[in-house]
Amino acid sequence: MSAIDDVIDGYLRHVTIERGLSANTLAAYRRDLGRYAAWLAAACIQSPQAVGEAHIAAFTRQLQTLPEAGVATKPLAATSVARIVSSVRGLHRFLAEEGTTVTNAAREIKPPKLGLRLPKAITIAQMTTLLEATAGDDPLALRDRALLELLYATGARVSEIVALNVDDVGSHDDFVRVVGKGSKQRVVPVGSFARAALDAYLVRVRPLFSARGRATPALFLGLRGDRLSRQGAWLVIQAAAKRAGLETHISPHTFRHSFATHLITGGADVRVVQDLLGHASVTTTQIYTQVTADTLRDMYQTAHPRAR
Numbered sequence: 590m591s592a593i594d595d596v597i598d599g600y601l602r603h604v605t606i607e608r609g610l611s612a613n614t615l616a617a618y619r620r621d622l623g624r625y626a627a628w629l630a631a632a633c634i635q636s637p638q639a640v641g642e643a644h645i646a647a648f649t650r651q652l653q654t655l656p657e658a659g660v661a662t663k664p665l666a667a668t669s670v671a672r673i674v675s676s677v678r679g680l681h682r683f684l685a686e687e688g689t690t691v692t693n694a695a696r697e698i699k700p701p702k703l704g705l706r707l708p709k710a711i712t713i714a715q716m717t718t719l720l721e722a723t724a725g726d727d728p729l730a731l732r733d734r735a736l737l738e739l740l741y742a743t744g745a746r747v748s749e750i751v752a753l754n755v756d757d758v759g760s761h762d763d764f765v766r767v768v769g770k771g772s773k774q775r776v777v778p779v780g781s782f783a784r785a786a787l788d789a790y791l792v793r794v795r796p797l798f799s800a801r802g803r804a805t806p807a808l809f810l811g812l813r814g815d816r817l818s819r820q821g822a823w824l825v826i827q828a829a830a831k832r833a834g835l836e837t838h839i840s841p842h843t844f845r846h847s848f849a850t851h852l853i854t855g856g857a858d859v860r861v862v863q864d865l866l867g868h869a870s871v872t873t874t875q876i877y878t879q880v881t882a883d884t885l886r887d888m889y890q891t892a893h894p895r896a897r
Contacts, residue, residue, distance in 0.1 A: 609772035671700035710850035722833035735790035742783035744848030747841035754806040769867035
């Protein structure tokens with residue numbers, strides 16, 4: 590293992606402890622910094638002390654010419670480049686703070702500017718159609734309805750939903766305890782529709798699925814009695830969207846975006862929505878106010894006789 594690999598391992602241990610990174614986030618950091626280490630090795634740079642600002646700038650320029658994984662004709666997305674550069678900046682800041690290097694070689698390196706990407710939400714009518722597409726009394730239908738109702742009711746990430754345990758939803762409780770990024774816990778209210786769907790699943794389905802596998806505290810189970818995976822939840826969403834006949838693309842994050850957009854459209858305070866989503870900064874949440882403003886403008890231009 591090279592000296593570069595050693596300091597990357599040390600940095601990853603540091604951020605895991607300091608920030609409580611999830612396994613997926615840690616894997617992304619490792620992948621990004623592995624790409625950087627490979628570039629340094631190809632440039633015959635063997636130690637962190639030998640890295641200069643010009644090297645990092647050259648690496649950043651090269652990133653902007655690389656293809657996306659598996660798509661040779663499509664350049665690496667600006668978001669991917671920005672994420673990798675951010676990882677490299679974090680590494681060199683850590684090395685300087687720890688005294689491994691005299692200066693922070695990445696201090697003046699800036700990631701590419703990203704355009705404003707508005708989250709894609711569906712309408713309340715579309716969401717209702719999507720949820721109704723899971724109607725039925727068979728075990729899978731009851732489980733899937735509870736899963737989708739909870740996604741929309743809480744605005745939680747799909748990884749947070751599949752990580753829930755039975756104790757997190759309580760018995761006839763109006764709140765759900767969600768563990769988000771950085772292992773931060775938040776409490777989110779659950780409406781009557783999601784609560785009813787959860788109760789039906791817990792009483793009529795989960796004991797049946799649980800008997801097929803080893804004991805687990807997981808809330809949502811697969812047919813074999815083990816914890817439902819993110820991929821399994823994604824398949825549930827895709828199947829429901831197909832049955833609903835929705836032409837727009839539906840992803841797990843569609844539920845999160847729709848949750849926030851519908852709350853703000855309904856008059857919810859942006860800081861309340863921030864807490865419900867588990868955003869560290871209100872700036873991240875404020876993008877949903879832009880979405881609703883755009884919708885209002887479109888409606889105005891369509892309806893007002895002197896708007897055009």
